[in-house]
Amino acid sequence: MSEEKKIVHDVIMIGAGPAALSAAIYTTREDIDTLLFERGVPGGLAAITDWVDNYPGFPEGLAGLDLANNLQKQAERFGAVIELGEVMKITDEGEFKKLETTSGDMYARAVLIATGSDYKKTGVPGEQEYYARGVHYCATCDGAFYRDKRLVVIGGGNSAVQESIFLTRFATHIDLLVRSTIKASDVLQKDLQKFVDNGKITVHLNTLTDEIVGEDNKVVKVVGTDKATGKNIDFPTDGVFVFVGLKPNSEFVKDLVDLDDIGLIKTDANLHTSVPGVFAAGDIRSGATLQIASAAGEGATAALKIREYLDAREHILE
Amino acid sequence: MVKNITIFTTNTCAYCAMVKKYLDVKNHKYDIVNLDEQPHRQAEALALSGAMTVPVTVVTKHDDTREVIVGYNLAKLAPAVA
Ligand SMILES: Cc1cc2nc3c(=O)[nH]c(=O)nc-3n(C[C@H](O)[C@H](O)[C@H](O)COP(=O)(O)OP(=O)(O)OC[C@H]3O[C@@H](n4cnc5c(N)ncnc54)[C@H](O)[C@@H]3O)c2cc1C
Numbered sequence A: 001m002s003e004e005k006k007i008v009h010d011v012i013m014i015g016a017g018p019a020a021l022s023a024a025i026y027t028t029r030e031d032i033d034t035l036l037f038e039r040g041v042p043g044g045l046a047a048i049t050d051w052v053d054n055y056p057g058f059p060e061g062l063a064g065l066d067l068a069n070n071l072q073k074q075a076e077r078f079g080a081v082i083e084l085g086e087v088m089k090i091t092d093e094g095e096f097k098k099l100e101t102t103s104g105d106m107y108a109r110a111v112l113i114a115t116g117s118d119y120k121k122t123g124v125p126g127e128q129e130y131y132a133r134g135v136h137y138c139a140t141c142d143g144a145f146y147r148d149k150r151l152v153v154i155g156g157g158n159s160a161v162q163e164s165i166f167l168t169r170f171a172t173h174i175d176l177l178v179r180s181t182i183k184a185s186d187v188l189q190k191d192l193q194k195f196v197d198n199g200k201i202t203v204h205l206n207t208l209t210d211e212i213v214g215e216d217n218k219v220v221k222v223v224g225t226d227k228a229t230g231k232n233i234d235f236p237t238d239g240v241f242v243f244v245g246l247k248p249n250s251e252f253v254k255d256l257v258d259l260d261d262i263g264l265i266k267t268d269a270n271l272h273t274s275v276p277g278v279f280a281a282g283d284i285r286s287g288a289t290l291q292i293a294s295a296a297g298e299g300a301t302a303a304l305k306i307r308e309y310l311d312a313r314e315h316i317l318e
Numbered sequence B: 001m002v003k004n005i006t007i008f009t010t011n012t013c014a015y016c017a018m019v020k021k022y023l024d025v026k027n028h029k030y031d032i033v034n035l036d037e038q039p040h041r042q043a044e045a046l047a048l049s050g051a052m053t054v055p056v057t058v059v060t061k062h063d064d065t066r067e068v069i070v071g072y073n074l075a076k077l078a079p080a081v082a
Helices: A018-029 A064-077 A139-146 A158-167 A186-197 A292-317 B014-025 B039-049 B074-081
Strands: A008-014 A034-038 A081-084 A087-093 A096-101 A104-113 A117-119 A150-154 A173-177 A201-204 A207-215 A218-226 A232-236 A239-242 A246-248 A278-280 B002-009 B031-034 B056-061 B066-070
Touching: A008 A018, A008 A087, A008 A096, A008 A292, A018 A034, A018 A064, A018 A292, A064 A081, A064 B014, A104 A292, A139 A158, A139 A239, A139 B014, A139 B039, A150 A158, A158 A173, A158 A186, A158 A239, A173 A218, A186 A201, A218 A239, A278 A292, B002 B014, B002 B039, B014 B074, B031 B039, B039 B056, B039 B066, B056 B074, B066 B074
Parallel strands: A008 A034, A008 A104, A034 A081, A104 A278, A150 A173, A150 A239, A173 A201, B002 B031
Antiparallel strands: A087 A096, A096 A104, A117 A246, A207 A218, A218 A232, B002 B056, B056 B066
């Protein structure tokens, strides 16, 4: 491709979750030409979270979708452009980074990777077969189909507990299957206890999930194992929600930047990755604290460090 | 040519908002069936899509053929309303 035909942006951000949208507010306010790529929903995981109680500045809390929309509006107000598409590959060409995207090849002087994580699957028999027909990963999307029904939720972290509580709006009863012990925050555990006390949620600790079983095209039960006794237990249910952790969205850059053992991107204190001009922020960054507020904070830091990087390059090029 | 579009949604579904945003940008009008407000219409959404999820977007063409798009899937939605 000839130099003239290259579409070059000052910075391309991959993902439009809280980290990248916050970064974009900062870069665009400083007139740094900023393009974001988003393959799902702007707002990222925050957009599909029912209610956010711990984002500073909102004493009553707010709906995740409202927070996502506000972040998007604020970034767009200063000129951020969000392209709905996916980045498949980044190549370091020195001064420019080449991005292969669903909208064609793009070039950027700096790149911010803020791709967060996706839900992990359990891998048990029946999970794939009944996907979206009894097995789900998004309570705010699919919970309404389980009004007055029984549910099983698999997982023991913050998401599993928070989403179980959300699902009590619809379901008559929830069996929460936890492989070892509950790892959710103290606040969430206290909330959970209220639903255990009123009989809406039953927690089964040290319980492995072995299979999701269906009949006549419908999920009818989950088969688990009690680790203490080794005995199989049947959990009759109409549906299963899976929240067994998150898988970093870093596969597409695994040959470019240094990753840690679980696939998160390593950065220095300036959020710079092992490749000059490529930064990472939010849930995808090794050491991140997996909160919307910290993702937003990291986004702001990354933006300021990107500006410093671009300024320094300009001096070199002059 | 598109005759009408119906979207099955819920109050909390972010992907539903994306489908609406896309259709707004493309100047398409659509009817909404909110399953939180009209739970009795869930079976209809399920029968159309075969999936217990929203959004379900039903695009009816002028020749009365119908296309059903499950989820926020631009690869299918864009050509269906083009
Ligand atoms: C159920 C649940 C409840 C939560 N509740 C809270 C809470 O109450 N309070 C709180 O502070 N935090 C909460 N969190 C955590 C919070 O949502 C995350 O920490 C935050 O969203 C991280 O922001 P991010 O921008 O780093 O990543 P994300 O929000 O994950 O956004 C990343 C975006 O990148 C996109 N993307 C990925 N790969 C590509 C690619 N190759 N090309 C283009 N786009 C791509 C994704 O589609 C996604 O939209 C919750 C998380 C979950 C799962």
